[in-house]
Amino acid sequence: MSPAATEARRMSRPRADALRNRERIVSAAREMFVEYGPEVPLDEIARRAGVGNATLYRHFPDRAVLVREVVIFVMSRTTERATTATAEETDPFAALRRFVHEAADERIGALCPMLSGAFDADHPDLHAGRELLEEAVHGLVERAQSAGRMRGDVAVGDLMVALSQLTRPLPGTACLNMDRFVHRHLQLFLDGLEAPARSELPGAAATLEDLRSSS
Numbered sequence: 673m674s675p676a677a678t679e680a681r682r683m684s685r686p687r688a689d690a691l692r693n694r695e696r697i698v699s700a701a702r703e704m705f706v707e708y709g710p711e712v713p714l715d716e717i718a719r720r721a722g723v724g725n726a727t728l729y730r731h732f733p734d735r736a737v738l739v740r741e742v743v744i745f746v747m748s749r750t751t752e753r754a755t756t757a758t759a760e761e762t763d764p765f766a767a768l769r770r771f772v773h774e775a776a777d778e779r780i781g782a783l784c785p786m787l788s789g790a791f792d793a794d795h796p797d798l799h800a801g802r803e804l805l806e807e808a809v810h811g812l813v814e815r816a817q818s819a820g821r822m823r824g825d826v827a828v829g830d831l832m833v834a835l836s837q838l839t840r841p842l843p844g845t846a847c848l849n850m851d852r853f854v855h856r857h858l859q860l861f862l863d864g865l866e867a868p869a870r871s872e873l874p875g876a877a878a879t880l881e882d883l884r885s886s887s
Contacts, residue, residue: 694731696721702742706782710739740795743783747801750778754808758815765821768812769862772835776854781839806880823869829878834861 700721704712714735718728732738753774761767792798809828816822838857864870 690731693721693723693727697723697728697731697738698741698745701738702746702779702782705739705742706779710735714738736792740792740798744797744801746778746780746783747798747805750775750780751801751805751808753778754805754812758808758812763821764812764816764819765866768816768822768865771809771812772831772858772862773855775835776839776858779839781836783836810880820867822865823867825869825873825877826865827877827879829880829883831865832880832883833878 697717701717704717704720714728715725717738718725721728728738732741754771757767757770757774761770806828809831813822813826813828813831817824835858838861839854
């Protein structure tokens with residue numbers, strides 16, 4: 673190997689290691705935010721990620737930056753779930769059902785307690801991630817309703833509210849043991865979304881605009 677190639681390889685290794693460390697930190701943070709809430713000590717996150725405190729702070733200088741990265745990470749993975757379900761399922765309601773269960777596995781309900789306090793909800797990366805997620809979920813709902821497989825008196829906001837409420841853990845409690853009921857209750861909810869509707873819903877459908885204005 674030439675000296676130039678050796679030097680290039682040497683220079684690329686720290687960047688690869690840094691990327692892996694960043695991924696480990698984000699993954700550990702997501703787990704611990706779900707278990708204990710967004711105020712979990714950062715040194716505990718570093719310990720679970722298998723890195724030193726200095727490494728964590730090198731990537732994430734404060735808690736708000738780390739929380740934002742976790743939220744973007746979860747939104748991105750959830751968007752991928754919606755896109756894949758749309759592409760692989762021929763039955764549009766089966767695609768919607770698959771997405772809801774997989775979004776629950778991504779812990780999307782755990783995002784809500786993080787979106788408070790000093791959290792910068794107007795960060796451009798968050799806006800971009802949210803728009804991609806909303807577009808993907810809207811496509812799932814529109815496709816299922818156009819095919820007559822989903823009742824027409826609900827909107828994307830209804831789906832997202834229910835998904836959040838039915839999957840949101842209570843940090844710092846033994847409620848992680850309740851996870852075994854999540855998919856059961858989600859299936860009950862999904863049965864209520866299928867057409868034909870078996871009842872008339874009170875109130876108006878929750879739109880994405882409604883959710884944004886109330887946040």
